[in-house]
Amino acid sequence: MELVDILTSDNIILNLKGTDQDTVIDELVNKLTENQLTNDPIAFKKAIYKRENEISTAVGYGVAIPHAKSKSVSKPTIIMGRTLQGIDYGGQHTNLIFMIAAPENASNEHLSLLSKLSTFLMSEAFRAKLLVATSMDEVINAIKNQDVSDEPDQTDKQDSGKYIVGITACMTGIAHTYMAAESLKEAAAKRGMKIKIQTNGANGPENRLTASDIQNADAIVVAHDVKVDTDVFKGKRFVDVPVKKAISHADQLIDQALAYDIRDPQSEHVSESHAEPEKKSGLNFYKHIMSGVSYMIPFVVVGGIFIAISFMFGIYAADPQSDQYNIFAEFFSQVGGEAAFALMVPILAGFIGYSIADKQGLAPAMIGGMVASIGGSGFLGGMFAGFVAGFSALYIGRAFARVPKAFQGLISVLLVPLLSTLIVGAFMFFILNTPMSLLNVFLENWLTGLTGINAAILGALLAGMMASDMGGPINKTASAFGLAMFAANIFEPSAALMVGGMVPPIGIALATTLFKNRFTLQEAEAGKASYVLGASFITEGAIPFAAADPLRIIPANIVGAAIGGAACMALNISLQAPHGGIFVIPIASNHPFLYIGCILLGSIVTCLMIGLLKKPLSEKDRNKGKAMDSVI
Numbered sequence: 001m002e003l004v005d006i007l008t009s010d011n012i013i014l015n016l017k018g019t020d021q022d023t024v025i026d027e028l029v030n031k032l033t034e035n036q037l038t039n040d041p042i043a044f045k046k047a048i049y050k051r052e053n054e055i056s057t058a059v060g061y062g063v064a065i066p067h068a069k070s071k072s073v074s075k076p077t078i079i080m081g082r083t084l085q086g087i088d089y090g091g092q093h094t095n096l097i098f099m100i101a102a103p104e105n106a107s108n109e110h111l112s113l114l115s116k117l118s119t120f121l122m123s124e125a126f127r128a129k130l131l132v133a134t135s136m137d138e139v140i141n142a143i144k145n146q147d148v149s150d151e152p153d154q155t156d157k158q159d160s161g162k163y164i165v166g167i168t169a170c171m172t173g174i175a176h177t178y179m180a181a182e183s184l185k186e187a188a189a190k191r192g193m194k195i196k197i198q199t200n201g202a203n204g205p206e207n208r209l210t211a212s213d214i215q216n217a218d219a220i221v222v223a224h225d226v227k228v229d230t231d232v233f234k235g236k237r238f239v240d241v242p243v244k245k246a247i248s249h250a251d252q253l254i255d256q257a258l259a260y261d262i263r264d265p266q267s268e269h270v271s272e273s274h275a276e277p278e279k280k281s282g283l284n285f286y287k288h289i290m291s292g293v294s295y296m297i298p299f300v301v302v303g304g305i306f307i308a309i310s311f312m313f314g315i316y317a318a319d320p321q322s323d324q325y326n327i328f329a330e331f332f333s334q335v336g337g338e339a340a341f342a343l344m345v346p347i348l349a350g351f352i353g354y355s356i357a358d359k360q361g362l363a364p365a366m367i368g369g370m371v372a373s374i375g376g377s378g379f380l381g382g383m384f385a386g387f388v389a390g391f392s393a394l395y396i397g398r399a400f401a402r403v404p405k406a407f408q409g410l411i412s413v414l415l416v417p418l419l420s421t422l423i424v425g426a427f428m429f430f431i432l433n434t435p436m437s438l439l440n441v442f443l444e445n446w447l448t449g450l451t452g453i454n455a456a457i458l459g460a461l462l463a464g465m466m467a468s469d470m471g472g473p474i475n476k477t478a479s480a481f482g483l484a485m486f487a488a489n490i491f492e493p494s495a496a497l498m499v500g501g502m503v504p505p506i507g508i509a510l511a512t513t514l515f516k517n518r519f520t521l522q523e524a525e526a527g528k529a530s531y532v533l534g535a536s537f538i539t540e541g542a543i544p545f546a547a548a549d550p551l552r553i554i555p556a557n558i559v560g561a562a563i564g565g566a567a568c569m570a571l572n573i574s575l576q577a578p579h580g581g582i583f584v585i586p587i588a589s590n591h592p593f594l595y596i597g598c599i600l601l602g603s604i605v606t607c608l609m610i611g612l613l614k615k616p617l618s619e620k621d622r623n624k625g626k627a628m629d630s631v632i
Helices: 021-034 041-054 108-120 124-132 136-148 176-190 211-216 243-248 250-259 285-312 327-357 359-375 378-399 405-449 452-469 473-487 492-514 521-535 539-548 550-570 592-613 619-624
Strands: 058-060 067-069 077-089 092-102 163-169 194-201 204-206 219-224 239-241
Touching: 021 041, 021 077, 021 092, 041 067, 058 092, 058 243, 077 124, 092 124, 108 136, 108 176, 124 136, 163 176, 163 211, 163 243, 176 194, 176 219, 176 243, 176 250, 219 243, 219 250, 239 243, 239 250, 243 250, 285 327, 285 378, 285 473, 327 359, 327 378, 327 473, 359 378, 359 405, 378 405, 378 473, 452 473, 452 492, 452 550, 473 492, 492 521, 492 539, 492 550, 492 592, 521 539, 539 550, 550 592
Parallel strands: 067 092, 163 194, 163 219, 219 239
Antiparallel strands: 077 092, 194 204
């Protein structure tokens, strides 16, 4: 059976009438129904959209390949549609759409033919023939001619001596898996490199990598949207990316993979996959801390909101001995304070340990975090516990790496966690807890005693740091301090920090409304979304504007945020939920209206500064949209 037996002339639409993605999909499904290839077009269309919602099937090069398996399909089929003017498909300009329909029980031969088309479409010459074809016969002939030889020509390329291996795997294993493999093969062939790609397609793994392939490889690329077994690489570093990136940026991925230099003996023991080269320090403390903080934040948010709801019933409503007692208040207090808050520090420590030593570091670090929580060293103690446990587990595991495989399971389950827990537990109990708990008491007393100008200075500093790099390291440093104070039940810094995160996008949005002539039409349109982003405490909404005009936007952001943060702490406003924006203020702030006023104050200052600093644009420059084009 040949590909043209599946993509027949009566399954080709050379001039699609649809003008957008939805109408084109309807048109292609109608053709499938018209040719009696599906008995339930609604069910098949639902399967197509399920796949599109997972990840768009627009693959670049002006091509989209919507595809699905469905019991409503009678036999494997390809419906081709072409639109010369092009449509927006998944955010990409698209001219060629191939709808692949496969029954749930499709044979291996059929699935292989379907995937074959995907590799053909990687050829620029083949796509050009389809675009200029004036009849269905010309399309069929182009497919037949491409079927004769679809291997990249390497005869005129000097052998570079490099060997690339990899794995590709998409969700359905029909199209993107093979396109990614083909793109990598073409990129390697242009450089005279040998390459072998294992495709985890609908038929299962094909062209499977052997131990010898991996041993002899100079670079490894894994492009996948579903889980693949990377243990076969035995600790060698590899590029790990989504399938679409391999289709569109194969050259860059090969360069990146070669930079890892896995032939160097020193790199053989790296156990992580990396999408980008690590910093040369190798320790990367910032990455480990942020890993722990990212897992901790949901516990902090949920705990804070539940405690705030509990207080709405009365300050002592959760206490069964109080006259204010309410069973729902006790419920929210127990779930938020006794459960979520109790897990904050162990989770922080646990995922710092996990970031360092993978699964072997999780249990010792969580136990160390719990010891920190019990012993009063809190957030800072939890960070130390995560690092001590993580590095203990990492180095103990390496020390026993040469033990026979028969005992490796016992070592990873028993010996490594036991010894590393002993180390971190002793360190926290005998060395760290006492001085760290005293430091925490000092900080709590100092912050509690801050009033007036001193509180305003701290609020300005924290909010200004939040606005300075909008999600960068300065922002994260301020956030970490706020979380430490939050864990110690000091909630005023959290309020100032959220002001600092909300002011930049809201201030910019106001500026695009009140000073429209300072912005391009694209910027003015994007400013509307910044209202929502700012209200939701998503500071990153300000980044495109700051990147386009940093010398004016960033100072305006910092000054506005600092003024709002200073007012917030000077008024002793607290916030018992360190995230959530406008949605948590009514229930989590002790003075919600004053708090919203502080946010608006800072936003107005930012808006006015932008209006003063930015010069009006001519109508011509506003229409060009140069400023936003440079960052989008």
